Amino acid sequence: MFASLLIGLREGLEAALVVGILVAYLKRIGRADVLPRMWAGIGLAVALSLAIGAVLTFGAYSLAPGAQELIGGLMSLFAVAMVTWMIFWMQKAGRTMKATLEGGLDRALAQGGLWALVAIGFVSVAREGIETTLLLWSMVQSFGSAPLALLGALIGLAIAIVVGWLLARGAVRLDLRRFFAWTGGFLVIVAAGVLAYAIMDLQEAGALPGPFTAAAPIDPETGAVAIGLAAFPFGWAFDLSGAIAPDGTAAAILQATLGFTPRMTWLQVIAWALYIVIVGAFFLRGLPRRRGAKGSDAAAAASASAQSPNASGAEPASSTGNPLTTTEGTA
Template sequence: MLATFLIGLREGLEAALVVGMLVAYLSRMGRRDVLPRLWIGVALAIVLALGIGAVLTFGAYALTFQAQEIIGGLLSLVAVAMVTWMVFWMQRTARTMKATLEGHVDRALAVGGMWAIVLIGFVSVSREGIETTLLLWSMVQSFGDAPSALIGALLGLLSAVVVGWLLTRGLLRLDLRRFFAWTGAILVVAAAGVLAYAIKDLQEAGVVPGPFTAGAPVDLVTGAVATGWGAFPLGWAFDLSAMIPPGSPIAAVLQATVGFMPQMSWLQVVAWVLYIGIVGTFFIRGLRRGTRPARPAPAPTTDAEAPRGATALLAPTTQEAR
């Protein structure tokens, strides 16, 4: 529940802030008459996300086990790709997002068509909606505890709506840069866990070699698939099921937070480590670039010299950072 709550809060707040910026800009321009069109686009995006979730949830029942595992693994890979792209996209465009959105609105109003504003509302929310749906669906498949995971996601989304409304009304102050930095790090770790589970799905389907295929190394004593260093690369990396039962609360917490499973194959471990190492490194570099102070422009030469220390470097405000 905690993992899906944080994902719902993060993704929902992104969408809420984007919609809040659009509403505020249209209101400031005196064009509240087009707000219903914007809300139509937002509603269509929500319906699309719910529709995708329904198709993924109920459509799987008509498939064979192998087909379910293949589709689940591939969709989990898509979710990992979307999350990774969105995390870095937010780092690159956070400072210019407000100006970009306002430019889209200006062009839509210049065209004068109803569907232009509807499209802006739809596109602005559909990205987060589809990403959230795929990620939550993948996590529910891996957790095996749909009710609590869905409740956590719903609470996160509702909290995001409330927080977004308070922010746009000026009733709440929040360091959005720090918030998205921490939640971005959480998403990177969560995506690594989803990637590991995607590998497991594809291994169970026989698409990716591993412990479930004929090429897996076998322990000569027990006759089971080998575990440990000698089982690299197609066997089990470790099996802690005796110490941490797969259905226990601690196993659920570890899987929800860091993507740990009591039994993992070598390919799962390698994929998890490589993802954390590569994506985590670039993510931290992006944070450092974002916090590096900009060099002040040289002051123009004038007859009367300005007092020293009169120029100060101001950090971007919360809205400018968005």
């Protein structure tokens, strides 16, 4: 529930900020008359996300057991790929998100068509909605506790809507740069867990070699699939089911936060570790260096002061701006 709450909060806040920027800009330029068109596009994006979730949830019931694992594994891989792309997209595009959204609105208004405004609202929200749906569906399949996961996501989305509204009203200020940095790091860990779950599904379906196929190494003493170094690479890496109950609270917390299960295959462990190391390294590398930025800003300010005697008395540009303008450079 906590993991899905954070996912709902992050993705919901991204969508809330996008909608806030669009609404604030249309009101600022005196075009509030086209807001219903944009809201129609946003509504279509939400409906699409719900429809995808319904198809994934209820469509799986009609599949044979082997097909369920295969489809589930492939969809989980797609969810990991989409989440990874969105993490790095936010790092890069978040710095210019406000300008990009306003530019898209300007072009849509210039065209004057109904569908142009609908498309702006749809595209702006659909990415977060589809990503949230796929990730939550994969987590529900992995955790096996759909009610709690969905409840956590709904709570997170509700908090995001309230926070987004308060930001738009200027009633609260949030360090968005730090928020998205921390939640982005958390998503890297969650995605690694979903990847490990996808590997298990594909192994159970026979699409990848593992403990459920003929490639599994057998322990000569017990006749069961080997565990430990002797089982590398297609057996069980470890089995802690005796110490950590698979259905217990500790297992649920570890699985929700680290993607850890009491029994994992070598391919799962390798995929999880490689994802954390490679994607985590690129994510940390893409984080803004605050000290360097402050130093360069101070140097620029000193240079401006030296060239203009009145520069020191200028009012900061952010003192009167809309609070949502803090989105630029914060993700």
